[in-house]
Amino acid sequence: MSAPDVVPTLATGRAFRALLARDLTLAFRHRGEMANPLIFFVMVATLIPLGVTPESRQLAVLAPGVIWVMALLASLLSAESLFLADYRDGTLEQLVLSPQPLWLMVLAKITVHWLVTGLPLTLLSPLLGIMLSLPAAGFGPLMVSLALGTAALSMIGAIGAALTVAISRGGLLLSLIVMPLYMPVLIFGASAVQLAVDGMSPAGNLAVLGALLAFSCLLSPFATAGALRVSLHG
Amino acid sequence: MAPTAMPEPLLRASPILECCDIAFERDFVPIFSGLSFALRRGEMLQVSGANGAGKTTLLRMLATSLTPSTGQILWRGECLERCRAAYRSDLIYLGHQAGIKAELTPRENLHWLLPFHPNASGSAEEALSAVGLSGLEDSPCVTLSAGQQRRVALARLHLSTATLWILDEPFTAIDRDGVSRLEQLMRAHTSRGGVVILTTHQPLGLDGVRLLEMEPYVCA
Numbered sequence: 001m002s003a004p005d006v007v008p009t010l011a012t013g014r015a016f017r018a019l020l021a022r023d024l025t026l027a028f029r030h031r032g033e034m035a036n037p038l039i040f041f042v043m044v045a046t047l048i049p050l051g052v053t054p055e056s057r058q059l060a061v062l063a064p065g066v067i068w069v070m071a072l073l074a075s076l077l078s079a080e081s082l083f084l085a086d087y088r089d090g091t092l093e094q095l096v097l098s099p100q101p102l103w104l105m106v107l108a109k110i111t112v113h114w115l116v117t118g119l120p121l122t123l124l125s126p127l128l129g130i131m132l133s134l135p136a137a138g139f140g141p142l143m144v145s146l147a148l149g150t151a152a153l154s155m156i157g158a159i160g161a162a163l164t165v166a167i168s169r170g171g172l173l174l175s176l177i178v179m180p181l182y183m184p185v186l187i188f189g190a191s192a193v194q195l196a197v198d199g200m201s202p203a204g205n206l207a208v209l210g211a212l213l214a215f216s217c218l219l220s221p222f223a224t225a226g227a228l229r230v231s232l233h234g
Numbered sequence: 235m236a237p238t239a240m241p242e243p244l245l246r247a248s249p250i251l252e253c254c255d256i257a258f259e260r261d262f263v264p265i266f267s268g269l270s271f272a273l274r275r276g277e278m279l280q281v282s283g284a285n286g287a288g289k290t291t292l293l294r295m296l297a298t299s300l301t302p303s304t305g306q307i308l309w310r311g312e313c314l315e316r317c318r319a320a321y322r323s324d325l326i327y328l329g330h331q332a333g334i335k336a337e338l339t340p341r342e343n344l345h346w347l348l349p350f351h352p353n354a355s356g357s358a359e360e361a362l363s364a365v366g367l368s369g370l371e372d373s374p375c376v377t378l379s380a381g382q383q384r385r386v387a388l389a390r391l392h393l394s395t396a397t398l399w400i401l402d403e404p405f406t407a408i409d410r411d412g413v414s415r416l417e418q419l420m421r422a423h424t425s426r427g428g429v430v431i432l433t434t435h436q437p438l439g440l441d442g443v444r445l446l447e448m449e450p451y452v453c454a
Contacts, residue, residue, distance in 0.1 A: 015349035022338070022346040029337045090331025097297055098350040099323035232299060 015100045016108050023112035026085075033081075034116050037074035041121055044070050045128040056133035063132035064193035067142065068149075070128075071121050072186050075150055078117045079157030080174055082109065083165045083228065092165075096232055103221040106228070110158045110220065118150025134197070141196040141206065148209040149189040155216035156181045162227035185212055248311070250275050250429060251296075251398065256305030258291055264453035265291055269305075271446055275397075275427040278420060280438060283448030289433040290330065292448070293402050296431060297327040323353070326396040328404060332387035334375055340386045341371040344393065353395040361392035366412065381407040388412075391419060399423060401432040414439065 027034050048066055049059060086092035086109075095105050125146050129139050160178035164170030192205035249272035257267035266288045273279055281289045294300045296307065298318060307314045309321045334343050344358035362371050365385040375383050384407050391399065399420070405413050417440050420430050 011349055018346045018349045022335070022342070025342065026335065026337055085335075088331070089335060090329050090333040091335060093299060093329055093331070094327075094333040094347070094350065097299060097322060097325070097327055099319050100350055233301075 012100055012104060015098070016104055019095075019105055019108040020112060023109055024115070027112060027116045037078045037117055038120050038124060040077065041070050041074045042124065042128065045131055048132060059133045060135055060197070063129065063134040064138060064142070064197060065190045066132060067125060067128050067134075068146075068186055068190040068193070071125070071146055071150060072153060072182055074121060075117055075153040075157060076175060076178065076182070078113070079154070079161050079178070080164075080171050082113055082158055082161040084161075087165045087231075092228065093232060096228060102225040102228065106158065106162075106224045107221045110154050110224070113158070114151050114154040118147070118154055121150055122146040134193075137199065138193050138197040141202040142193045144206055145189040145192040145202070145209055148206065148213050149185045152185050152209070152213040152216045153182060155213070155220035156185075158224045159220055159227060162224045162231060164231075165228070166231040185209065188212070247274065249273060249308075250310055252308040252311075253296075254305050254308065256295070256302040256307065258288070258295060258300065259303045260291075264303075266448065266451040267304075267453055269451045273429050273431070273444075275429060276424045278424050278430040278440070278443045279432070279446055280443050281431065281433045281446045281448065282435075283452070287448040287452050289448060290402055293327075293400050293431065293433060294329070297325065297329075297400050298322060299327075324396050325398045325400065326351070326390060326394045327400045327402075328387055328390070329402050332384055334383050334386050336376045336383075337374060339372045339374055340367055340378075340389070343375065343386055344389060347390060348393065351390070351394045351396070354393045355395055356393055358389075358393070361389040362386070364392045365389045366415070379407075381409055381412065384408055385412060388416060391423075397428050399428065399430045399432075401430065403433055403435075405434050405436050 045067065048062065052062065053059065083092060086095070096102060098105075122143055125142050126139055128134075129142055134142065157174075157178055159181075160174045163177060164174045167173060188205045188208045192202040192209065195205060196202045252272045253270055256269050258265045269292070271279070281292060283289050291300065295302055298314065298321065309317055309324075314321060333347075338346075340362055341358055344361060348354050348358065359368075359371065362368060365388050367382060367385055367389070370378065370382065375386060378386070384404075388404065388408075404416060408416065413436070417438065420432075421440060424430055
């Protein structure tokens with residue numbers, strides 16, 4: 001008798017695609033803002049040889065860690081704005097109140113976040129590898145580990161961003177919340193590259209990164225959706 | 235959907251939305267309490283009260299954004315907790331923030347929202363011309379005036395087939411012609427058996443609007 005409680009999946013798929021397309025369009029219209037974390041990423045890597053040492057043997061030792069730390073900070077920088085604009089203009093409330101499942105809509109937003117930060121970071125990383133004289137053996141693992149790792153970082157960052165969206169100046173709190181969760185990703189990511197540079201197989205570490213990504217994919221959309229509901233209850 | 239077994243006159247007579255003795259407190263500070271009302275199909279309710287009386291809180295509660303601290307809300311005789319998804323797909327809520335992306339054009343704004351209205355009918359273009367925005371479909375919303383941006387949000391009402399409209403200050407920044415258009419639209423909606431709940435400080439040019447004064451329920 002009553003209206004069906006489950007919304008047709010066709011409409012849900014359309015809503016997912018519509019939100020994905022909307023966020024990509026928005027990111028494209030804010031190209032400058034989108035480029036910000038990338039510029040930060042490249043600039044720091046340029047400054048390291050100037051500030052520390054231009055000597056390639058020493059740089060090669062630093063390279064895996066430095067590139068990974070920069071990628072992590074760039075991802076953290078951009079995580080804060082993940083839900084902020086939507087919160088301010090009221091579209092977040094429309095999403096929360098829509099009959100479509102919120103976790104799926106959150107997944108669409110996280111996917112776009114990765115597409116506009118994690119993916120470009122991954123694609124730029126060989127350039128940074130050259131600048132920091134990363135040995136040739138490290139390039140492949142660097143890209144693979146960054147591709148997997150930044151996706152996990154986007155997933156984790158979304159939880160923090162959702163928790164702090166209603167707080168003015170929530171940036172510091174966001175860092176405190178997500179930093180401990182970022183650590184395993186950083187450790188396994190950087191050491192995968194280091195292992196490859198040292199002539200060992202990075203496969204184990206990359207597998208752990210993949211597992212971290214799978215785990216965060218499973219948990220983060222639901223945690224983020226829950227956190228958004230809590231934030232909007234204020 | 236309405237139960238088919240019940241004859242139409244009886245259906246109209248039984249309330250579609252009921253608030254039974256609801257109260258709300260924020261951070262342990264009571265905002266209002268003891269609020270009850272019932273709405274039938276075809277009724278329009280204007281919530282009024284001074285600034286800070288809890289009008290928006292009540293509307294957000296009816297939109298399921300907030301949960302009442304005590305009491306319950308019934309939709310078609312069923313507790314909201316149990317029919318949330320069905321209720322949400324039969325509801326349209328326009329809050330203080332219009333829910334419009336300034337960087338997108340009016341057409342894009344409606345297009346991304348369309349799949350979120352499961353039973354939407356009509357096209358975005360028709361809806362935009364119905365709110366007097368034809369010719370501006372493809373200019374970014376940043377370049378539009380506050381009133382025109384509000385009209386983009388109101389265009390959603392033309393697309394939706396939802397029964398319940400919850401409108402928080404829908405007339406903000408709207409010119410006189412727009413106000414009368416919106417009033418006609420609300421009148422047409424209630425005559426089709428829809429329900430409208432709104433807040434406004436403007437006198438409404440419509441008759442048969444029920445008034446809910448927040449004053450008696452506000453906790454000092």
